[in-house]
Amino acid sequence: MLELENIKKVFFPGTINERIALQNLNLTVSEGEFVTVIGENGAGKSTMLNVISGVHPADGGRILLDGEDISRQKEYKRSRHIGRVFQDPLKGTAFDMTIEENLSIALGKGAARGLTPGIPRAAREMFRERLSLLGIGLEQRMKHKVGLLSGGQRQALTLLMATIVRPKLLLLDEHTAALDPGAADTVNELTTKIVTENNIATLMVTHNMSSALAYGTRTIMMSEGTIVLDVSGAERGAMTVADLIAKFAEKKGRALDDDKLLLS
Amino acid sequence: MKTAYELGAIYAVMALGVFISYRTLDTPDLTVDSSFTLGAACSAVFALAGHPVIGLLVGFLAGGAAGAITALLNTKLKIAALLSGILMMLGLYSINLRIMGQPNISLARAANIFSIADKIPNGKIILSTGLLIIVVVALWLFLNTKLGLALRATGDNEHMVRASGVDTDTMKLIGMAVANALVALSGSVMAQQQKFTDLNMGVGMVVIGLASVIIGEVIFGTRPILRRLIAVALGSVVYRAVIGAAMQLGLPASDMKLITAVIVIVALALPNLFSGAGSLKKLSKGPVK
Numbered sequence: 001m002l003e004l005e006n007i008k009k010v011f012f013p014g015t016i017n018e019r020i021a022l023q024n025l026n027l028t029v030s031e032g033e034f035v036t037v038i039g040e041n042g043a044g045k046s047t048m049l050n051v052i053s054g055v056h057p058a059d060g061g062r063i064l065l066d067g068e069d070i071s072r073q074k075e076y077k078r079s080r081h082i083g084r085v086f087q088d089p090l091k092g093t094a095f096d097m098t099i100e101e102n103l104s105i106a107l108g109k110g111a112a113r114g115l116t117p118g119i120p121r122a123a124r125e126m127f128r129e130r131l132s133l134l135g136i137g138l139e140q141r142m143k144h145k146v147g148l149l150s151g152g153q154r155q156a157l158t159l160l161m162a163t164i165v166r167p168k169l170l171l172l173d174e175h176t177a178a179l180d181p182g183a184a185d186t187v188n189e190l191t192t193k194i195v196t197e198n199n200i201a202t203l204m205v206t207h208n209m210s211s212a213l214a215y216g217t218r219t220i221m222m223s224e225g226t227i228v229l230d231v232s233g234a235e236r237g238a239m240t241v242a243d244l245i246a247k248f249a250e251k252k253g254r255a256l257d258d259d260k261l262l263l264s
Numbered sequence: 265m266k267t268a269y270e271l272g273a274i275y276a277v278m279a280l281g282v283f284i285s286y287r288t289l290d291t292p293d294l295t296v297d298s299s300f301t302l303g304a305a306c307s308a309v310f311a312l313a314g315h316p317v318i319g320l321l322v323g324f325l326a327g328g329a330a331g332a333i334t335a336l337l338n339t340k341l342k343i344a345a346l347l348s349g350i351l352m353m354l355g356l357y358s359i360n361l362r363i364m365g366q367p368n369i370s371l372a373r374a375a376n377i378f379s380i381a382d383k384i385p386n387g388k389i390i391l392s393t394g395l396l397i398i399v400v401v402a403l404w405l406f407l408n409t410k411l412g413l414a415l416r417a418t419g420d421n422e423h424m425v426r427a428s429g430v431d432t433d434t435m436k437l438i439g440m441a442v443a444n445a446l447v448a449l450s451g452s453v454m455a456q457q458q459k460f461t462d463l464n465m466g467v468g469m470v471v472i473g474l475a476s477v478i479i480g481e482v483i484f485g486t487r488p489i490l491r492r493l494i495a496v497a498l499g500s501v502v503y504r505a506v507i508g509a510a511m512q513l514g515l516p517a518s519d520m521k522l523i524t525a526v527i528v529i530v531a532l533a534l535p536n537l538f539s540g541a542g543s544l545k546k547l548s549k550g551p552v553k
Contacts, residue, residue: 053427074431075426076425076426076429076430076431076432077429079426079427079428079429080429083427084427086423090421091421091423091424092423092424092427093421093424094416094417094420094421094424094425095420095421096416096420097413097416097417097420101413101416101417102417102424104410104413105413105414105417105424105425105428105430106428108410108413108414108428108429108430109428109429110429111410113410113411113414113430114409114410114411115406115409115410115411116409116410117408117409117410118408118409118410118412118413119408119413145487161428162427
């Protein structure tokens, strides 16, 4: 479904601040695979998602989505097949618009946006049904502004918006990091439910190593802009957080150095 | 009062244009100062030639083109939105003079849309109100279409709009075109109502538009969207009434720009003064411990 071939990304090239964010990055994610991504601060996790979604153009390599080379496509074009949920709950929704208006904008993905009614009656029924599946009562508040929702409610809504038109690929960039533990669990469980039910290829960045092993079907660890560890299946099933830390030390010849990662 | 209402209703169309750029696209667009005059210039030239209605249409379209160019400067040439507007304002000044051929045009003898309306009692008021209602209803319908929703979200959160597969550059182009088309339409009507067009008639128009938007929203509310559009229109009428009252108190017309600026400063500052750190509210309660 998704193939990254030799991706390279350099920030501030040719200046004193030049920083290689991604290099020799190769990754293949197949249909329905749910990959969790961990790594130290600055390892390139978010940059990888931003390069895939087109926020930053890659400086080298190719990105194939469902066989199509999307490396040169603009961000908004790639969005037609890629759903995204950001770390910042404010980023995924239009706060001054209602829940149903936000959903309608998400539902328009890929279709022409003409002068037809913004929210046809049939769509409103569908929104109500999909919202009720989230199980957090948003179906009662469809005419409320999104600005009135809590962070967890917004992330759940953003998740629904990202998947209301089934994407080929779902990118989750630490989408529960800004939430309190209870809300984070709810959103994580919703994520698993939506991803498995719709069989969507997913990349989920997290800084929580136990969530990385608890959710999804495969875990990759990044360091210095490339993938250093890739586990799935039975090997992953038997793994603990301690095993992950040990594996990292074995591969890199040094201990994992990121308090956020170790303490969460 | 009648005149204040009539002027307010005509300027309300301009305020609705400013509402589109300032509120739904979150861009203070200075093109407005010149696109208002652009509309008036087109209107005057066509009215002199005996085609007042075509003049309105041409003014409307010319304003839309001006707004589209401002958006292109911003999105394609990556010039900051504020500066794009300033550059267009400056450039259009020369174009307006070329269209008019002289710094001001009297339309005293020209046919205009109001000469028909003058034949019935309160015809001018009915005509300007009718035009305003058409614009409000059209905008309301437009802002609730799929395209309109995407446009409104663009000023709210560009990330989300792009993540939903919408080209934000195109939204800005459409939004700025619609905004300036309305501003120019307002200028076109104003030229025929005043029977006079002056090269400088648009100076400060963006601030008057902002004043109307803010006054309307504060007094008449912002939700839902139809109420907000009506609020902006009424804000323009209230603004004219305030200016009318100030002139009745004996202030010279030349002071009106200062009064307008003060109204906008007060309206923009008020919410900030009464909330957040270091606000008047906090200060009046003594230092925060």
